[in-house]
Amino acid sequence: MxxxxxxxxxxxxxxxxxxxxxxxxxxxxxxxxxxxxxxxxxxxxxxxxxxxxxxxxxxxxxxxxxxxxxxxxxxxxxxxxxxxxxxxxxxxxxxxxxxxxxxxxxxxxxxxxxxxxxxxxxxxxxxxxxxxxxxxxxxxxxxxxxxxxxxxxxxxxxxxxIALTFMDAAGAKTGKLLPTGKAVDMIDGVAVTAIDCAIPMVLMRAADLGVTGYEEPQVLTADRDLIERMSRIRIEAGRMMGMGDVADMVIPKPVLIAPARKGGTLSVRYFMPNDCHPALATTGAVGIATAAVTEGSIAHDLAGGLSVPAMVRIEHPAGRLDVQLEMRNGAVTAGLVRxxxxxxxxxxxxxxxxxxxxxx
Structure with a gap:
């Protein structure tokens, strides 16, 4: 050897x-x-x-x-x-x-x-x-x-x-929670929230892309029309977020959101970026939870207008992931258990x- x-x-x-x-x-x-x-x-x-x-x-x-x-x-x-x-x-x-x-x-x-x-x-x-x-x-x-x-x-x-606490995770890559300066942008006829918290993401209502958002991951991954459309939206969102050409990068991550069905706050399908995650990324959960308390975002509307402090319960294909949001030294912290x-x-x-x- x-x-x-x-x-x-x-x-x-x-x-x-x-x-x-x-x-x-x-x-x-x-x-x-x-x-x-x-x-x-x-x-x-x-x-x-x-x-x-x-x-x-x-x-x-x-x-x-x-x-x-x-x-x-x-x-x-x-x-x-x-x-x-x-x-x-x-x-x-x-x-x-x-x-x-x-x-x-x-x-x-x-x-x-x-x-x-x-x-x-x-x-x-x-x-x-x-x-x-x-x-x-x-x-x-x-x-x-x-x-x-x-x-x-x-x-x-x-x-x-193992208790994890993300300290002031906003602006992880771009330096801004909302890199485009808006809580909602229109891309390819779809309303999106481009957010950068723990990881850059592009949140979209599942219904706006012709799916429920409750499908099994393999079904969504196999839907090539859906994947290609989300890819176009993701690439344009990356440009608008100041990240340049993201075609060869795995961020920003596309995320489909829908109303919760099992007592949670939101239901999500998280992509990596062309395969649907079988559960949910921890960084994705932190960003989605933060979006749920960010006024004007798509997630904020679906979550019913939450504000910090809040427990955000995110339903995903394998179950649920709970994120506790708190204020510490003027910044939002996100805690969860792994x-x-x-x-x-x-x-x-x-x-x-x-x-x-x-x-x-």
Whole structure:
């Protein structure tokens, strides 16, 4: 195996996502070399990622890169990478709040900070957005605890709860909550709310695109007319949000919203951007909940005109995700509970960069 790169790796589930976690110091420092290693490890460029450890789906083709914090007020840096399944491309433009749930446990077990008691507060600097997130990790006996009695929709079984608090998540990429300057814009004859909170998104009423918003994810993903129309809207929204040409980026994320049917606040279908998520992204939930309390937005109208403080209960294909919105130091914070689990540890093997370029 002398011709393969051997890189320490921990495979972890975070929320409803899964992927390898690496220490930044174990990966190549130069971006092109790092990207080629990640593409090889994940097996990108093949729909099944058969020559790598990716799961052939956007929610299982994610990477977390963790290191000591580079800013004051944080314990660790977290760089998220969305590794495309359909082609060899690593996208650092989004953040992933589900993978974020596993950052604290990984960082503690990797020795980046010490457990402090029954619970350990880990302050995470998301490098992708520059934002700060607090994670309260169960650490009884000064060790990370994964087993518990918490459940999250979209993941079978029970696990220890990890409380996440997004601190002032507005303007994660563009610097503005409403990057176009409006709560509602018209694109391709459809009313949209372009919002940037935790992650940039384009919210649309499902009914305005000829669907109910309650369909199963695979049904929506297979509706190519719907996907193509949302893609056109998403690309134009990205331009209007000041993000330039987003055709090759996974943000902004398109989101279909509809009235709740099961006692929640809203029902949503979240896209990544051309596949419907089987549940809901954590960052998406934070942004959607914030939209629900943003006057004039499409979500605000459907949610019945909520204001902070508020509990926003978001129905998604696998169940529901609750987001508690509060005011802290003049900014809106969003709190929610996720779970995580350590799945496998060892080494990932990557082809050298030259071999990948030759294969491409």
């Amino acid at each position: 002398n011709d393969l790169l051997k890189i320490p790796c921990v495979l972890m589930r975070g929320g409803t996502s899964r992927g390898p976690f690496f220490l930044a110091s174990d990966l190549p420092h130069e971006r092109a070399a790092r990207d080629s290693a990640l593409l090889s490890i994940m097996g990108s460029g093949h729909p099944l990622q058969i020559d790598g450890i990716g799961g052939g789906n956007p929610v299982t083709s994610k990477v977390a890169i963790i290191g000591p914090s580079t800013i004051k007020g944080a314990d660790v840096d977290y760089l998220f990478a969305q590794v495309r399944t359909d082609r060899q491309y690593v996208d650092y433009s989004p953040n992933c709040g589900n993978m974020l749930a596993a950052v604290g446990p990984f960082a503690i077990e990797a020795g980046l900070l010490a457990a402090t008691g029954e619970d350990t507060l880990v302050r995470i600097h998301n490098v992708n957005t520059g934002k700060l997130i607090e994670a309260k990790v169960p650490t009884r006996g000064r060790e990370v605890i994964y087993l518990g009695d918490a459940s999250i929709d979209g993941v079978p079984g029970l696990a220890a709860p 779970t995580a689990r350590r799945l496998f540890e060892g080494f990932a093997f990557a082809k050298p960069m030259a071999a990948i370029e030759h294969a491409a």
